[in-house]
Amino acid sequence: MNEAVDVEVKNNEPFYKKYIIHLSVAAAVIVVGVSAFSHYKNERVKGELIKALSEYQDSLVLMGGEMKYDSIDCSGIISTDCEIEALKFSMLGQEQLSIGSLRLGDVESLSEFKAFSKGESVKASFDIEADEVALPKPIIAQMIAQNVSNAFQQNTLSKLSSINFAFKGEVEGNQMHLKHLEIDQFRLDNAIMPLEFSMSARDVSSSAPDSMILEEFALSMENRAIGDVTYESVKSFVDSLQEEEKGIFLKEFALTPADMSDRKKASVAINNAIAKRFEADLPATSGIVEKELIRAMVKMLKGQTDTIVLEGKNQNDLTMVKIQSALQQSSTMSEEEAAKYMSDKFKIEVKAD
Numbered sequence: 001m002n003e004a005v006d007v008e009v010k011n012n013e014p015f016y017k018k019y020i021i022h023l024s025v026a027a028a029v030i031v032v033g034v035s036a037f038s039h040y041k042n043e044r045v046k047g048e049l050i051k052a053l054s055e056y057q058d059s060l061v062l063m064g065g066e067m068k069y070d071s072i073d074c075s076g077i078i079s080t081d082c083e084i085e086a087l088k089f090s091m092l093g094q095e096q097l098s099i100g101s102l103r104l105g106d107v108e109s110l111s112e113f114k115a116f117s118k119g120e121s122v123k124a125s126f127d128i129e130a131d132e133v134a135l136p137k138p139i140i141a142q143m144i145a146q147n148v149s150n151a152f153q154q155n156t157l158s159k160l161s162s163i164n165f166a167f168k169g170e171v172e173g174n175q176m177h178l179k180h181l182e183i184d185q186f187r188l189d190n191a192i193m194p195l196e197f198s199m200s201a202r203d204v205s206s207s208a209p210d211s212m213i214l215e216e217f218a219l220s221m222e223n224r225a226i227g228d229v230t231y232e233s234v235k236s237f238v239d240s241l242q243e244e245e246k247g248i249f250l251k252e253f254a255l256t257p258a259d260m261s262d263r264k265k266a267s268v269a270i271n272n273a274i275a276k277r278f279e280a281d282l283p284a285t286s287g288i289v290e291k292e293l294i295r296a297m298v299k300m301l302k303g304q305t306d307t308i309v310l311e312g313k314n315q316n317d318l319t320m321v322k323i324q325s326a327l328q329q330s331s332t333m334s335e336e337e338a339a340k341y342m343s344d345k346f347k348i349e350v351k352a353d
Contacts, residue, residue, distance in 0.1 A: 045107050046074040049082055066090045079106040081127075100132025105168070116175065125170040134162045159225060164189035178204035192229055194222045210321035214346075216313045223306045227267040234270050235260055268303070275301040287331040288338040289348050296352035309351040315344050 050072060057067050070086035087099040104110055105127025112124035169183040180202050187196040199217040234253065238246050238260060246257045253266075253273040260266050275298045285291050289310075296308040318326070326345045330338035342348065 042074040042076060042080050045080040046072060046082065048111070049074070049104075049107060053084075060089075064092045074107070080108060081105045082107050095136060098132075098134045099130050100134075101130070103127075103129040105129070116171070119175055121172075121174045123170075123172045126167065128165075128167045130165040132162050133165055159191035159228070173204075176206050178202075190224075192225045194224065196220045210319060210324075212320050213317055214312070214314060214320060214323065217311070219310045221308045223300050226300065227271055230270050230274060231263060231267040234266075271301040271303070287327070288335050288342070289327070289350065291335065292350035296350050299352045305352040307352070310348070311351070312346055312348040314346055318345055 053067070053069070053072075060067055066089070068086075068088045069084050072082060072084050074080050074082040082104045084102040084104070085100075087102050088095060089097040106125060109125045110127075112122045113126070116122045116124065164187075166185050166187040166189075167183075168185045169181070171178055171181055173179040178201075181200070181204050183197065183199045185196065185198060188194065197217070197219050200215040202213050202215065204212045238249060238257070241249060243257075250256060250259070253269050255266055255269050259269070278294050278298050278301070282291060282294055285294060293308075293310065296305070299305045300308060314323075323346045326342060330341050333341060
């Protein structure tokens, strides 16, 4: 009787319980097999990357350069990501660039760009991240002097001594003509104003760049330490003046020489004064986008927002030359007319909330 009951119970057991041991063994075999294949694939990619870096090192030596790195590690199941630690470049014995960690995502797809550089058509993605990217201070100082001002002090330079970088997207086509270009993220992360850009475009031709169709784009700027930059610029100039000249100059910012010792108070006053100058320029500024950017910058300087986002979207598959023509025509209109005129062509918005 008991044997009959046992047989009946076993027959009524769920399917997965009857074969749970077999399924477990099969799963274990699959896991081991996938792990072994992934390890083999990752080691193969690592070997190819080491070889490519070695060849690049040899080419640098011929030009008096040198490249060094501490280690390379590659991992991943479907695709292979490789990370290079402590990468350094030098020229004639002087260090030019140092990267704490460089990550190359989906290296196998990245290798497609070898064919791209030879003029062949490809469909490939790129995913690159670099942390702790450091340039020598003389180079940073030169960049600042050329683009902003030579009045920055060491405090400001130190904020730019190291940045993080990310570049992700995909391309389809060849060097002469890209059917599609997608930049998912181009980010420069720094201690003053991080920038991030993305875009989507098609029909990008090197022989006719104005025929490109820019489908959409977005640019964001974040305020982390603009107040430090403006304060250091003003302070460095004030320090170069004679005592009797300092008070006269600082009146423009509603400050006295004594106020400059209170960094927070002085920074707020300086930014408010700069914001007023921007506001004074608004009536003479042409173009709806330019006006909106000035208003957004005024908000940022006044501490009313920490982020500015500029977005644009193609409404009618217009080429770049047609977009530029439309923007030029809208610059002579009132803001309301310009917004209406551009709404079915290329809509551009500036957000500073």
